[in-house]
Each structure stands twice: as C-alpha cells, then as structure tokens.
Amino acid sequence: MEPFNPSDLWNRCLYEASKHLEATEFDAWLKNSSYEDINGTRLVIRFRNSFVAGHVKSRFGSMLEDIIRDISGMNELALQFIGDPAKPGPSSSERLFTSSTLSSSDSTFLRSNYTFDHFIVGPNNQLAHAGALAVSRDIDSTIYNPLFIYGGVGLGKTHLIQAIAHHLRQKDQKRTFSYLSTELLVETFIKGVIQNDYTKFRRLFQGIDYLLLDDIQFLKGKVETQEAFFHRFNELHQHGKQIVLTSDRPPHELQDLPERLISRFQWGLVADIKPPEYETRLAILQLLVKDEELEVSHDVLDYIASSIRKNVRQLSGVIHRLAAMSRLTKCKIDMNLAQKEISSSLGTITRRLTPGNIASVVAESFDVSPSQLKGKQRKRSVLVPRQVAMSLIRELTSLSLKDIGSFFSGRDHSTVLNSIDRIEELKQKEPDLDRKIEEIRRKLISI
Numbered sequence: 490m491e492p493f494n495p496s497d498l499w500n501r502c503l504y505e506a507s508k509h510l511e512a513t514e515f516d517a518w519l520k521n522s523s524y525e526d527i528n529g530t531r532l533v534i535r536f537r538n539s540f541v542a543g544h545v546k547s548r549f550g551s552m553l554e555d556i557i558r559d560i561s562g563m564n565e566l567a568l569q570f571i572g573d574p575a576k577p578g579p580s581s582s583e584r585l586f587t588s589s590t591l592s593s594s595d596s597t598f599l600r601s602n603y604t605f606d607h608f609i610v611g612p613n614n615q616l617a618h619a620g621a622l623a624v625s626r627d628i629d630s631t632i633y634n635p636l637f638i639y640g641g642v643g644l645g646k647t648h649l650i651q652a653i654a655h656h657l658r659q660k661d662q663k664r665t666f667s668y669l670s671t672e673l674l675v676e677t678f679i680k681g682v683i684q685n686d687y688t689k690f691r692r693l694f695q696g697i698d699y700l701l702l703d704d705i706q707f708l709k710g711k712v713e714t715q716e717a718f719f720h721r722f723n724e725l726h727q728h729g730k731q732i733v734l735t736s737d738r739p740p741h742e743l744q745d746l747p748e749r750l751i752s753r754f755q756w757g758l759v760a761d762i763k764p765p766e767y768e769t770r771l772a773i774l775q776l777l778v779k780d781e782e783l784e785v786s787h788d789v790l791d792y793i794a795s796s797i798r799k800n801v802r803q804l805s806g807v808i809h810r811l812a813a814m815s816r817l818t819k820c821k822i823d824m825n826l827a828q829k830e831i832s833s834s835l836g837t838i839t840r841r842l843t844p845g846n847i848a849s850v851v852a853e854s855f856d857v858s859p860s861q862l863k864g865k866q867r868k869r870s871v872l873v874p875r876q877v878a879m880s881l882i883r884e885l886t887s888l889s890l891k892d893i894g895s896f897f898s899g900r901d902h903s904t905v906l907n908s909i910d911r912i913e914e915l916k917q918k919e920p921d922l923d924r925k926i927e928e929i930r931r932k933l934i935s936i
C-alpha cells in the first residue's frame with residue numbers, strides 16, 4: 490500500500506471525520522466531496538459548490554486538517570476547499586443546516602477522543618496538563634487566567650484545550666464556552682468588516698464563561714483583529730471569565746503582536762509542552778494501540794518509541810498507517826513491517842530537508858532571494874543570511890562541509906566552517922538573531 494496516496498488519504502480522513510459528526514451533518518456537508526489535486530503540500534478537495542466549500546472550511550477546516558495530519562503523520566499537510574460558485578443559492582438541506590446549527594456553527598469542531606482520559610501525562614506536559622485540569626474544575630481561580638499553553642507542532646496543545654471543552658460539555662456542567670481556532674476568529678472578524686456587521690463576531694464571546702482559543706500565533710499580521718480581540722480579552726478577564734490560549738511559541742516570541750497583548754498573555758499561567766520522553770512516548774503508543782484494537786509486541790513498540798522522538802503526531806501517524814496496512818493486507822504488525830513504515834515516514838522528513846528547501850526558507854525569512862544567498866555579495870544583509878543557511882544545512886542534513894560549499898556556488902569547506910563559527914558568535918551577541926534562527930529551525934523541523 491502506498492502510504493501517501495492523496496486520494497486514499499482523503500477517504501480515510503472522511504472516514505475518521507464521520508466518527509465525530511452526526512450522520513445527517515456528515516451527509517449534508519462532507520459526503521460528496523472528493524480529492525482533486527495536490528498543490529505543494531496542500532490537498533485540494535472539491536465540494537458540490539463554493540457555498541459548501543466555504544462552510545466546510547470555517548466549520549470543520551481545522552478538525553479536518555488535524556485528522557489528515559494525524560493519519561499521515563505529516564505536519565505540513567494543509568487542505569484547500571474548492572467548489573464552483575453556488576448557482577441559485579444553497580439547497581434546502583444546506584439552508585436547514587445553517588439555520589438549525591447556527592449557534593454551534595460559530596464554534597470549531599471538537600474531536601471526540603481529545604479528552605483528559607486520552608491524554609498521557611509525562612514530565613514534558615505536566616504543568617500544562619495540571620493547568621488545564623485546574624481551569625476545567627475551578628472557575629474562580631484567577632492565578633490561571635489566562636492559561637497560556639505553548640509548544641511545538643504535534644505535541645498535544647489542541648488535544649489539551651479540547652479536553653477542557655469536553656469537560657465543560659458534560660451534562661452536570663452549568664458553564665458555557667466558546668472553542669475557536671484563531672483562523673475562525675480572524676475570518677469571522679474579517680467578514681464583519683466586509684459586511685459592516687459584527688454580530689457574528691460579538692456572538693463568539695457572548696454569554697460565555699470560558700474562551701478557548703487555539704493557535705493564537707495566527708493573529709500575526711492581523712492588526713485589526715488583534716485590536717478587536719484585545720477589547721474582548723479585557724472584557725472577559727475583568728468579568729472573571731476564564732481564557733485559555735494555545736500557541737506554537739511563548740508569549741514574548743510572538744513578536745508581531747502588540748506589547749500590551751503579549752503582556753496580558755503573561756498575566757496568568759504560562760505552561761509549555763515539550764517533546765515527550767521515552768516512557769511517555771511508549772505510554773502514548775500503548776494507548777493508541779489499545780484504541781485501534783491492535784496487537785503489537787513490546788519490542789515493536791519499543792522500536793517505534795525509540796525511533797520517533799520529537800512529535801506525537803508522527804507516533805500516531807505510524808500507528809494509524811500500520812493499522813490500515815495490517816487490516817488491508819491481513820498481515821501481522823511485526824518488526825519487519827514497523828521498520829519499513831518508520832524508514833518510509835522518516836525518509837519523507839529527511840527528503841524534505843534538502844539544502845534547497847532550507848536555503849529558500851532562510852532566504853524568505855531574511856527577505857533576500859535564493860540566488861543572492863548563493864551569490865557573491867558580501868554586504869551584511871546578504872552575508873548573514875547566507876551564513877545562517879550554511880549553518881542550518883550543516884545541522885539539519887548529513888551533507889559534508891565540502892558539499893555545502895559546492896551548493897553555495899563552489900565555496901570551499903573552510904569558508905563553510907568559518908561561517909558556522911561566525912553564526913555561533915553572532916548568536917551570543919545578538920539575541921534577536923538567535924531568536925530568528927530558532928524560529929527558522931522550528932519552521933524547518935515542522936515541514
């Protein structure tokens with residue numbers, strides 16, 4: 490079986506999504522969609538018309554992207570929803586659904602297994618988990634307001650924030666919440682601007698005891714949404730409403746956000762999630778295997794836990810693919826199969842970290858062109874990015890100094906070595922540069 494056949498991948502994504510949605514809802518929105526094309530790392534999915542495509546994007550977009558990343562184990566996969574312009578308007582069933590699900594359609598969808606029960610606690614995520622539990626249980630606690638959870642991709646931020654939502658949804662709870670992706674927040678605000686009607690935007694915050702906002706880093710560059718959000722934040726906070734935010738980086742690294750917003754993010758508890766240790770990875774694997782009702786020997790789990798270290802999503806990707814393979818081919822999941830799967834999934838990661846890819850990400854971050862990066866200019870604005878690219882290529886690929894030199898238009902290995910030393914020195918002296926390099930590294934590792 491070809492693990493990344495995009496059409497299969499979409500069908501499996503639909504199958505997973507169907508487990509989280511009501512059948513009627515699934516049929517109305519998702520059932521008749523199909524994979525159309527791949528555009529870079531974006532799967533293009535076609536819907537009946539653009540109305541359906543737009544609705545699916547705002548309502549289920551982030552859930553579907555999470556699912557597709559989980560089953561493929563590839564963090565960079567994204568989805569694009571297309572459809573021809575809707576002709577006379579939405580069909581009656583579409584109308585029915587937008588009006589009857591009006592209040593919940595303002596929320597991003599929850600994954601049914603992203604609960605506290607399904608979250609393995611380890612030293613890497615202990616504080617974030619404790620904070621999440623505390624705010625779920627005790628609304629009066631101001632020391633955790635806001636709760637700001639940050640960490641790299643695929644480490645469980647969405648899982649934890651949704652676990653809070655699930656907890657609040659239980660029958661005996663009298664508390665209301667909004668769970669939103671920041672993308673939905675931005676989109677709703679922009680629609681408000683265009684239509685000069687902010688009712689929907691306001692409704693996102695109305696009458697809620699909890700605001701759960703996922704992936705706050707997407708506020709970057711959205712100046713007007715930031716402003717509007719700032720006011721909502723203050724209002725909620727003043728009224729003792731609990732706010733929970735997640736981000737891929739700590740507050741002080743959200744450089745494009747205004748200082749006053751960043752300082753508010755630090756008012757309560759800031760908790761990070763790091764990549765899990767071996768024992769936690771093993772416990773997560775055991776949970777996944779149990780969920781999938783698979784039989785996998787300890788040796789194989791040990792092998793997977795030792796091979797995949799940085800990202801929980803990749804762990805679940807491997808288990809999902811092994812499960813699919815063993816079901817399709819009716820073969821046992823043994824060491825042989827696991828080794829093949831791991832080398833193919835790690836292979837896709839290392840294949841993507843080529844000198845060319847690294848150079849182009851560096852070039853983009855420093856606003857120079859890839860050809861300037863490889864060229865001869867020695868002014869600082871080009872020289873430093875070139876040296877950064879060399880040092881990241883050295884770190885992230887297995888290329889020799891000589892090969893790296895040839896990639897940069899035939900420079901020799903000592904130039905490369907000097908560049909790497911120079912960057913190490915600069916990083917000590919210039920914290921801004923250090924942060925920037927860290928940001929680029931993070932971006933590269935998540936591709």
Ligand code: ADP
Binds near residue numbers: 603609610614644648
């Ligand atoms: P993020 O939002 O940080 O990118 P997610 O919350 O989407 O990451 O997590 C990626 C996958 O890993 C999800 O399938 C999630 O259920 C799983 N996961 C992450 N951390 C844990 C954990 N501690 N226990 C169980 N599953 C986890």
Ligand code: MG
Binds near residue numbers: 647
């Ligand atoms: Mg997430």
